[in-house]
Amino acid sequence: MNAQDPEHYSFIDAAQRALGDPAAVAQRDMLARVTPQLRERAVAGFGEFEALRQHLRRVRQHTLDNLDYYLPRFELEATHNGNRVHYAETARDLNGIVLDICREHGARRVAKGKSMVTEETELTASLEREGLHVVETDLGEYIVQLAGEKPAHIVGPARHKSIAQIRELFLAAHKLGERKLERAEDLVAEARQVMREHFLGAEVGIIGANALIAENGYSMLVTNEGNGDLCASLPKVLIVCTTLDRLLPRATDAAALQRLLVRSATGQDQTCYTSFYSGPRRAADADGPLETHIVLLDNHRSDILDSDYRDMLQCIRCGACLNHCPIFAAAGGHAYGSVYPGPMGSVLAPLLDSLETYAELPNACTSCGRCEEVCPAAIPLPDLLRDLRHDQQRAGITPQRWRRGMRLHAWLAGQPRLYHWLTARGIGLLNWLGRRRGAFRRLPFAGGWTGERDFPAPQRGTFMQQYRALQREVPDDE
């Protein structure tokens, strides 16, 4: 999907490179401290957040269970609203449909709102290869477009960039003469000026959708910048690129999603713009596009729906799991090699592409469980990652040495008496060998650990030995 070079992609190598940049590490550390606090404050302020989370989970489960009812219903309503609805089985299909629409209108300039679906299909690059001038109008997306990079985060694409790096990008890209551009405000003002021209000149606007409403055919768009609304309102042609799993039955369900999404994504109670679009401008309207298209992408989502991983289709793309993941905080988004990083990406990337290409991602997990705790859709992400690791084991993707080790461990765990006897001896031996320093610099079979840090010597017996000793000290009836 997006592992730039699947043959040579390595999460470990990319993560190590990311850890070698102290300024970027400090920036990620700061974000990993701040973003969870923002969410926590917003969730606490809501009160019945857990009830809201469970309610929406039930609604989305119901929608996915009955997608054969809701999808045709949405299509019917959206068509009545004046849209042309297209279906794309693959990323290439979506890019082809969008290109055909652009060609049909002789378009040269495209204003594009933030859309992870089009990142997934690499739409911008695809259109640019055909000679179209495409500008990402979300400021974060625009910055990574200028840098020739992929987004590092699904909500804050340029969070990894420092103000100095962004300044250099702007000075190189915008021929506006001598200027200082020292503050964030200066950079935002310049981006506004440059992009305003583009909005006014673009023939085609492209946006994504946070939800599709089956009962009335509207699509919902949630933003703070308002760039998506400009893309949806100023160009003559609007194309909404989205996926089947964005469907919700009713507008009131979109209201529930709105409450969950903004608090989980940015810690706000409300974003600046929440807009619902039904189709082209009406006969008497003062402005708006003359023609609107909705492109519904499958790209393996129907396979996921028919699998044990269907919970993943409940994801609302808020990024909360990224903000709370210690691996994401350490390695950064680009290390994942997929446009979907972090815990949700470690599940989604292998399902949308292949388990072979993204073999390391299900293992990029400490099983701490924070992602599941904060997921507004209550997706059991650690369980799904574990299931993917099982699938890897079964498919023989896991390295042979690992598989042998796992088989040996599984056999040993099935012999409790032998297991306890062996671990007690091992712990005792390590305790005796490490009695002077309290730690080991080197250990056989643990080079991966001791290569980076000392291995602490166990202080007492095994867990079971200590548990039994404690039981003897504290009788049951106390």
Added chain:
Amino acid sequence: MSDDSRRRILARIRGIGGGRDAASIERELAALGAAPGAPAPDEDPVTSFMCNVLRNHGSVDIAADRRAAVEAVGRYLYRELRSHRLVAGNDPHLAAMPWRDGGVLPRFGTLENGEQAALSYAPWGIAETGATVLVTGRYSPSSNHLLPVHHLVLVESANILPDLEAFWQRSELPRGKRPRGISFVAGPSSTGDIEAKLVYGAHGPQAWHVIVMGEVAPDALQRANELAGRAAQSIPQDA
């Protein structure tokens, strides 16, 4: 390509789905109940609305009637732009305002690039979110709320609804009568994309000023300011 894709995708979805009848699906959906809403900062919806507008980095003024509303618009324009000019949609609610009394010179129509201030009439306000609801149409161009530097919104206190559900339940939206766009505007355009620093005026308005017209409790604005954690009277009333 798309027709074949449609057929294949829908066939796959049908193969996975339960193939249940519409009535039983709708019954099951209705049985799931309603989502909880956000707690209101005050029992008075108008106070809650104004409090949330302030929390959303907007500014608020109140006006007892149309004449007072025009004066409030005039004060804002003079204070922020030293001007009396603005663009307003052709909305009958706005056209009927006594503009001369407030010394305001409106141009009715769609905002052109470069014009600084626009006024919209919001048929609804949402207390839960502090959002003004703008509906695109003949009288309400979307450019007027997306392009200006200063966006002013007039909303009547009687049209402030408690929550999002109240809006959707009120809006039946039958086929053929669905507006192109329904926008819940809750603040000036903003971005945190540069080192997580919040900056206003990313693409759209840098400032968002809401005028609540009609009956408002005497201390409602002061209470809204206090609830929002702002000093009372933080919005200058004079020019």
